[in-house]
Amino acid sequence: MALLPPVSPFAYEDFRGHMLQHLLIGMYAPLALVLGALVTLLLRTLPVHGARLLSGVLRSSPLHLIANPVVALLLSVGSLGAVYFTPLxxxxxxxxxxxxxxxxxFLLSGCLFAWVIAGQDPAPTRPDxxxxxxxxxxxxxxxxVLSQMMYAGLYLGVYAPAEQVQGGAEIMYYGGDIAELLLAAALVATWRPTRRPPAGGRTGRPHGSRPGVAVGTEKPLI
Structure with a gap:
């Protein structure tokens, strides 16, 4: 959709179209791909040799490095500053x-960030x-912060009409918020807090009681 009409022609004519295309490719498409457990699907459908190669990549040291959530954050959000606030x-x-x-x-860094934050597939260094x-x-x-700086034109490396830049900043601000709320909702929806056993191995029954027997009566409970 992002690379097809009407979005694609709009992106080449107007900075607002570019920002819409960026959101679709870098935030919404990765969210859909990651929640679809793409890695698990590939491991189940690839031939044995291909699945082993993919498993080797997943266990590799470079992937362990970039799958760190902080690194994924810098590659996803930090790269926006490098793109829009430099001549790049x-x-x-x-x-x-x-x-x-x-x-x-945009697509790969967005997938990486969504994967380590709320992916259905296992990740090597996913924290609590x-x-x-x-x-x-x-x-x-x-x-x-980046969208507000863009709206104000601070240190911006994009040369486009002011109304296009400000419109693009608004798309980045509100569209990015919606995508991040969806990602946070996916994270919380899959959260299963670990229940710790009571201190001292207590099970919650009064001391000296037996299951199905009332304390002091030693008669079966009905």
Whole structure:
């Protein structure tokens, strides 16, 4: 959808279209792919050799490094600053090949972040849910700060009419919030808090009682 009409032509004519395309590719598509347990599906459908290769990649040291939620946050949100607040965006805007590379980065970094935060597939270095919620908070704050800076035109490396830049910033702000709320909802929906046994191995029954027997009466409960 993001690479097809009417979004694709709009993206090449108007910065607002580019930002809409970026949201679809970098936030909404990764959310759908990750919640669909794509890795598990691939492991079940690939030939044996292909599945072993994929398993080797999943166990590799480089993946353990980039699957850290902090690294995934920097690759996803941090790269937005590198794209829109440096000359990088203008350098790739007119180059089809590099523009596709930029799309691929948005998609892959978005999938990585969604996977380590709320993916259905196992991840090598996924921390507890409260930690991931804190990282989600940093992602929301990062998107908000970058979109507000874009709206104000501070240090911006995008050369487009002011109404397009401000419209793109609004799309980034509100559209990004919705995507992050959906990701947080997916995270919370799959959260199963670990129940710890009571101290001292107590089971919650009064001391000296037996299951199905009332204390002091030693008669079966009906």
């Amino acid at each position: 965006y203008q350098a790739v805007a007119g180059q089809m090949l590099w523009h596709l590379v930029l799309h691929a980065h 849910v409260p930690v991931r919620l804190v990282i989600m908070g940093f992602a929301v704050a990062g998107h908000a």
